[in-house]
Amino acid sequence: MEINKEKLLEMYRGMFVIRHFETKTKELFAGGKIPGFVHLYSGEEGVAVGVCSALRKDDYIGSTHRGHGHCIAKGGDVKYIMAELYGRETGCCRGKGGSMHIADFDVGIMGASGIVGGSIPLITGAALHFKYKETDQVAVAFFGDGATNQGSFHESINLAAIWDLPILYVCENNKYAESTSISSVMRVKTVADRAEAYGVPGITVDGNDVVAVYEAASDAVERARKGKGPTLLECETCRHHGHFEGDSGTYRTKEMVEECKKRCPIKRLGKFLEDEGFATKQEIEDIEKDVEREIAEAIEFADKSPWPKPEDALKDVFVTPYY
Amino acid sequence: MEINKEKLLEMYRGMFVIRHFETKTKELFAGGKIPGFVHLYSGEEGVAVGVCSALRKDDYIGSTHRGHGHCIAKGGDVKYIMAELYGRETGCCRGKGGSMHIADFDVGIMGASGIVGGSIPLITGAALHFKYKETDQVAVAFFGDGATNQGSFHESINLAAIWDLPILYVCENNKYAESTSISSVMRVKTVADRAEAYGVPGITVDGNDVVAVYEAASDAVERARKGKGPTLLECETCRHHGHFEGDSGTYRTKEMVEECKKRCPIKRLGKFLEDEGFATKQEIEDIEKDVEREIAEAIEFADKSPWPKPEDALKDVFVTPYY
Amino acid sequence: MSKREILFVEAIREALREEMRRDEAVFLMGEDLRIWGAPLGQTKGIWDEFGDKRVLDTPISEMGFIGAGAGAAALGSRPVVELMFIDFFGIAGEQIFNQAPKLRYMFGGRMKVPMVIRTLIGAGMSAAAHHSSSAYSIIAHMPGWKCVIPSNPYDAKGLLKTAIRDDDPVMYFEHKMLLNTKGEAPEEEYTIPLGEAAIKREGEDATVVALAWMVHKALKAADTLSEEGINIEVIDPRTIVPLDKKTIINSVKKTGRLVVVDEDHERCGLSAELSAIVAEEAFDSLKAPIKRVATPTVPIPFSPVLEDAVIPNEDRIIKAVKEVTSYKASK
Amino acid sequence: MSKREILFVEAIREALREEMRRDEAVFLMGEDLRIWGAPLGQTKGIWDEFGDKRVLDTPISEMGFIGAGAGAAALGSRPVVELMFIDFFGIAGEQIFNQAPKLRYMFGGRMKVPMVIRTLIGAGMSAAAHHSSSAYSIIAHMPGWKCVIPSNPYDAKGLLKTAIRDDDPVMYFEHKMLLNTKGEAPEEEYTIPLGEAAIKREGEDATVVALAWMVHKALKAADTLSEEGINIEVIDPRTIVPLDKKTIINSVKKTGRLVVVDEDHERCGLSAELSAIVAEEAFDSLKAPIKRVATPTVPIPFSPVLEDAVIPNEDRIIKAVKEVTSYKASK
């Protein structure tokens, strides 16, 4: 597959936006600016960016509790996402959703879910809608390794298989579900092995190699667009921080986390860009500066945004008024 | 595997009890004696009898809406089962359960379930209990082909796999879930193919060959007793009647049903017994006569049994009184 | 309008067919809808007219396909999904409680989920503890579902058409004992708004609120009672979310007495909700304690003798009405 | 008994540890119980004492492992299973609603299911619509679960020990805002029977019934109100199945007024049930409408501003009490 400089720099920028967003989110959470439960995506950027780079704007993704990365990669505006984390009126969900429930249908983000596996049937329904309407849009379900032990995964991928739905099931295998090692809750070697039970192709790629993810996703997206049905794409990755902010993370040794950080997809792509002459150190630094400015603006936007009005708590249950 | 005359005749008798019980149940339902929803097991006897013949009395089975056969094969008394179908006080569940909820813990019947897939987690829990108590008992989950598309199947077999639980997952693949052909709701060729997703052995046998079922089940039971974990055993079978009493069955052609009846496991074993000299026609007829008498007695018992007292409807929710 | 009698089950089929013809976005999804036409014939003939594309037969994967229905609805389809029996709500519980009905709210009102779930409720068939629940109180308890519970063919058709056109998730409950009952329904197009109760019978002595099968039992009880000179007002709310509180409260203001007849379990059920509303909002008018005639909070037993003992019946309704109409305050 | 203060979360751990020592049949099962010690430390240290065999970490398969818990219980184990947050009840819905609590009844009372489910409830942490529910009304609505909802360390410990020894399925609700609150609890062995309410404060002017976190809000409201000369009686039912109706009714007979404070959603919720019981059984004593101060039937919003707007608070309790104590009948 041919991949040009522009796409590569775009992916670099995309990953760096997520990383920097998460770094700031961590600080803001610690400083009491962001309430609730926050699960950071740092370290897994290669997956969201690799996959979303293979999508069109009118394709849709379903996200998870660890969703900031997916939503940013799919084109969500960091201003509105940050304002949502702050719980402000200007947030993409008007402050009603928060970190675990980010959505923006205008750019194809069908929504995150606080329930593990909860969004998999929904995004499968998006694919069903595309098939029903005979469009060539594609849906992507993001979920973790832990989620593959949920019934919703099993039922959804089977539906997609029998109906040849245009969807990618993207498993972010970071080897842990909270403190639980995937090897203790699954007897097969890879999550991709599970695809066979549904007659669906299963592929494992290195999630730290954004280009590899992009290429594998592109193939699967093409299959889907052509009406050839779903693919299970497993991306091996790891998270740099605890399960959520507040997790002491004692189930992983320091060495494991260090080792994980060494495989950072951003550093890896940066090195590749320089080594292969796609970009200079300066170009990369310029991108990073630009991103830092963008995130700073988003934080300022969130900080200055008004709180929702208490009475709005009763709105939006129904299209017709609350009762 | 060595299999002796006694065992073979026992299996013949077991299958014939079920067949005759179901034939009579069909008549009694049509005659208004048995209320509710009734799903007959006729045609599938090879599965229940083959599997249960490999079990001990203190092993446990979990059953389904199509459960009469399992319960009889596991040693349930036809008198108490028939009385239960009648809704009488003397029924094995005192008239509270009916056809879809037969249980008898004393002989290892952990209970049927009106919910497809509903009993699979429960009987997996029985296996967990055996492991916890360090007994060498074994559990068996019976379920249909349709049930393998339920999340409960997926989650349960995975639990059994990671914990090496002593259990057999026995899929009665009669090719249909109500009017739905299994080939339209599953992309893999056999249900046993699904075992791979859990790192569990998956085996397919001809459910009309009770001896083959018995042998395959015996191997799996031995594995389980030795602490080597679960097996998925798929038995290909077919039902002689509609999905339930009242189903017109138009989704199967007459020829399909005829073809199915030709593969009858009882006829097949009968022929084998005669051909191989295990039994004479007379011996077989004697068994059948004896069974007919037993079932007639069961019906009489049910018919003469008292109704439950209305006030008992409020009992048995809790060990301590109702509130 | 033309006089015409149809079966309840025909009313459902007509509503589905008419709405499918009217709007391409409407499709059906569920188990055994095509050849079988659903377990009690509710979708019979529809596949013949609309074909595979508009009528989807699913695997036994309620969690999966109900979630998929909600997802398709979120993007603009208008699926009518069948949950064969309400008793299976737990199988799809996550999608029924946390997803479909909460999405719009969680996402700040920026999308909508125009999905209908049709489902069978009720006892009366000795179908035992896994096929006889009502459970609409649970659906109503959790935010986000509109709940429609028709008692006759006319309402069944008019409300189902409205439900399909509604932009919010609507759960539509079909009582299995009513599907083969007959009633008038015009051939001409009509719809019934959600949130309007029907006064089935006027009376001054007590207000009886009842839904679905229970409406028929209440009306029979009313006949018997009227022979003894007691005239009850029978109200059928028809939808419980939205609920037409006004009609109920106005009636209690007139009669001073309330009996709620409810096939759902008593504890934390709809009967409690209606009682609580009246105890707060029509307190001054009350001349007697509010009585609930509901199903005790026990699993529905199989044996007809036992089933009859727990499901509200005419006798229990009459007894409760007499208690409130003959009530003398002890203070 | 010795005076000693412990945290609520310690009370839970002590109860678990004591019962595990007492009875070999008791084991723990759930997600991340071992190293993590459950999300808020409820099982911290228990794995160190009892090891892998007695503390099972599960995959994220609530339907599977809750069903397995019930199955093991049916054969004689006494599992204490964690459903991390009550919001996940739908994931395991089938096992929670149709199996564990109905088995004994369906099977004619010939077996029993001595399982406990521990689960986190409540808002207050901006955890949004998937991690802030109360939902005990739904569990209480369906037959078969005993429901324990403690408000302080003493009750938390005594009731959890009783729950584990109970032969029926018990759902034990831990309010996340209470886990780090302190209270007295003796070192000596004690248990508290299910079905006995606690009168937290005596008063004559109105009865306020509240559970868990709401007990604390009601007691604060009581302080404020007493400064204005209004003395409320605050009752904590502690368990809602079984429910100590007598204590509530006796109190209303004394005060003539009832305010129910309930963090669960209002529609068809526990607040409705308590109101309905009193409207039927203490009608003559009522001097004012029954007021419910409950969470409106909307998903719990994320933003602290919005969350505060829906969860019952001191102000709303005070307002409701004043409405009932100052009430003048209009008739």
Ligand SMILES: Cc1ncc(C[n+]2csc(CCOP(=O)(O)OP(=O)(O)O)c2C)c(N)n1
């Ligand atoms: C149904 C359900 N069970 C449990 C939880 C609690 N929980 C939140 S995240 C998580 C682990 C998820 O693991 P995985 O799917 O691998 O995603 P990761 O966090 O590793 O990205 C758990 C158990 C939940 N939110 N929903």
Ligand SMILES: Cc1ncc(C[n+]2csc(CCOP(=O)(O)OP(=O)(O)O)c2C)c(N)n1
């Ligand atoms: C969860 C659930 N969904 C649907 C049904 C309705 N139903 C009863 S039996 C059945 C078909 C079951 O098919 P299978 O598992 O193959 O068993 P079989 O009837 O063929 O023995 C269905 C859909 C149910 N009882 N439970």
Ligand SMILES: [Mg+2]
């Ligand atoms: Mg993970």
Ligand SMILES: [Mg+2]
């Ligand atoms: Mg089948």
